[in-house]
Amino acid sequence: MTLTLADLYASPDHYLHSFDGDTAVFVPMDRAAYHRSIFLDARISPAEDGALRVPVAALIESIPASLPTGWIMHVAHCGSTLLARALDDADANLVLREPQALRQLAFGPPDGRLALTTAMLSKRYRPDLPTIVKGNVPTNFLLPRISAATPDAPMIFLYLPLREYLFAILRSDNHRTWLRNVTTQLGKHVGGAIGALHNASDAQRAAALWLAQMQLYADTAGIMVNARSLDAEMFFADPTTALTAAAAHFGVPLSPREIEARVGGALFATYSKNPAQSFGNADRLARRNDVEAELSVDLDEAERWIAARETEASSALATLRAIPLAV
Template sequence: MTQSPSFQTVMHDPQWLAHRYDPGHDAFHLRHVSRARRAAMPFLTDEYLGSDKPLILRRVDAVEHAPPASPIHFIFHSAYCCSTLLAAAFDIPGTSMGLKEPVLLNDLVGWRHRGGGGAQVARVMDEGLRLLARPFSAGEATIVKPSNIVNPLIPAIMAMRPDARALFLYAPLEAYLASIARKGMWGRLWVRDLFGKLLREGMLGALGIAPEAFLGLTDLQVAAAGWLAQQQQFQSLAGTLKQRVATLDSETFVDRPYDTLDALGQFFKFELDPSAITAIINGPVFGRDAKNGDAFAPGKRAADARSGVALHAEELEKVVVWARHVADSAGICVALPQPLIR
């Protein structure tokens, strides 16, 4: 008979990913995921992890045997802005490990929406962050890229980790809307789902759009409103958190990948060797589509963007004008302050 591993063994083995939290049983679900598998997956979700049964540990047992907290930083984003690629680029053994959308944080958002008490959610989030930041080697930093549905929890996350720094990554308005448009029905359904979540979080009120007007918005107006709400949050938090936050737009990242990795490494409190940065940019991470692993030829992203704009040019032009008017009225910057690189 195979003997189950001890709590101590499991919690000191970073291959046991803290994957889910079950508030009904006050338990963490862990999945055994090697570093190589994590790097190969676009997201740490059930879709990619497969159907293996998780190891379920009571929260108190997991936390009691977990190692001390390690350095952790964050890439928060507003979607469709190359955040998966950037997180993947920070899988640098001995320096950092990028975690792409761990579901545990999504579970806490869902629990909160179902009525989870603020103090309870905060406690589990603090403990969950500790479990996520178990490095594969001593001294490694963990770079967490949550799903953007976790963004309402940013103030609490940053308060719990006063040494953490955060990058706010976003696509320029026109590029974001073009991405949604060319994804067809699924992109339009996604932005409406996001709109509903942002509405529930009270993040749409600052836009000055009357609630009775919501049903009259087109799909791309809904997309623009969601983009503006997230942009307003990032702008406000940059002013509050000051030097702990830097901002970056996806076009700057794509145009200047070396400068981005160099500056972000320093911002996250470690320096990357120039040859290491060059190897990352010339390696497989930048040579494949971060979402599906397909070969990503130079210029393909720009060509896809141009085709999306051309196909939906009239609608995009009108919605961009409308969104900029909303932004001006609400005092929202379409280009965020505190850029990572200038």
């Protein structure tokens, strides 16, 4: 059976995975494949082998309007994967975690591919249930374009206060490598705040990235009327309340019993990125305590850096705290 452009735009079975130059790469999916794919980047678990390659120009000629889509934007290492997986029903609504094509657009020119990508991501198996997209740090910098295109879309800004963010971002060599890589890739967005980025310390990079994202969220909150904020520490401490509010915000039909089962089940007792690893909030807090002393110099440096920009940081946080996600 020959696929048409209409087929590609209509069915989630044809997933726009990424761009390769002027070509869009689709991979075969089904509902089970989306559910088991914790991430939709290189770690995707497709329904079968193979890929379909289509010229981007042909797809852009006939982009349909995006269906209503919910968004989870976050600062990284703050429970976003856990929240997204908790909202994912294997037999109902779709939750798309970190689409590779969307991430690529954060580094590309505004050439029409965002409208193409959001239309493709908005597809669903059940028309009565929402599709939710969980972004990643680079996709935060698409927020000006996303908010201009869909100012009424429901969105959650999942964030951490500065000190807690530093614990999450600086706690290991692997996390510091990620920090250096992503701040280098996003240099035009965060580099101006710290001058010569290649000379910046890890503490300065972490502080600059945190502030850039807080300001993005605050600016977007003034445009997107259905944007709400969620302090990740509140989510970790009271996941039942947070999940109940998030489901209501996105229109995901989770009953109190279903929410109780998810919060009390394996999902919240294992590492969200690796279900084979036991990990809960008590483990997270213990890990935080373990690294506090060794991070003291970095914490002090980052907090001094933010203190020199107290007006901007306080204003952004105040804006976010004025739009809390609530039941």
